[in-house]
Amino acid sequence: MSKPKYHVFICGQTRPEDHPRGSCGASGAGAVFQAFAMQLTSKKLLDSTVLTQSSCLGPCHLGANVLIYPEGIMYSSIKPEDVDVIIEQHFIKGEPVVEKFAPADVWS
Numbered sequence: 001m002s003k004p005k006y007h008v009f010i011c012g013q014t015r016p017e018d019h020p021r022g023s024c025g026a027s028g029a030g031a032v033f034q035a036f037a038m039q040l041t042s043k044k045l046l047d048s049t050v051l052t053q054s055s056c057l058g059p060c061h062l063g064a065n066v067l068i069y070p071e072g073i074m075y076s077s078i079k080p081e082d083v084d085v086i087i088e089q090h091f092i093k094g095e096p097v098v099e100k101f102a103p104a105d106v107w108s
């Protein structure tokens with residue numbers, strides 16, 4: 001196995017519907033994971049990109065959250081229709097999609 005260029009963690013945490021924190025699972029994280037898997041496969045990028053479903057990444061109310069290394073960039077409120085631009089712009093062109101960054105205060 002060659003060293004991956006990107007490692008993508010997609011929060012797949014679920015919680016009961018009435019839980020006050022909400023969850024990425026309830027915000028469509030499963031469909032986001034499937035969109036990444038399908039598009040990375042079709043673009044033949046699975047040799048250079050590792051896809052992992054994670055547990056909670058922190059900002060549950062902003063789900064679905066996607067954390068990408070090596071940069072440590074978190075994308076928030078991601079929907080399946082956002083995945084193509086992340087792959088094309090970030091992974092292929094090397095230009096992260098600033099418009100989809102998590103708010104800066106997520107990290108404070």
Ligand code: FES
Nearest residue numbers: 011024057058060
């Ligand atoms: S449930 Fe996804 S960040 Fe907490």
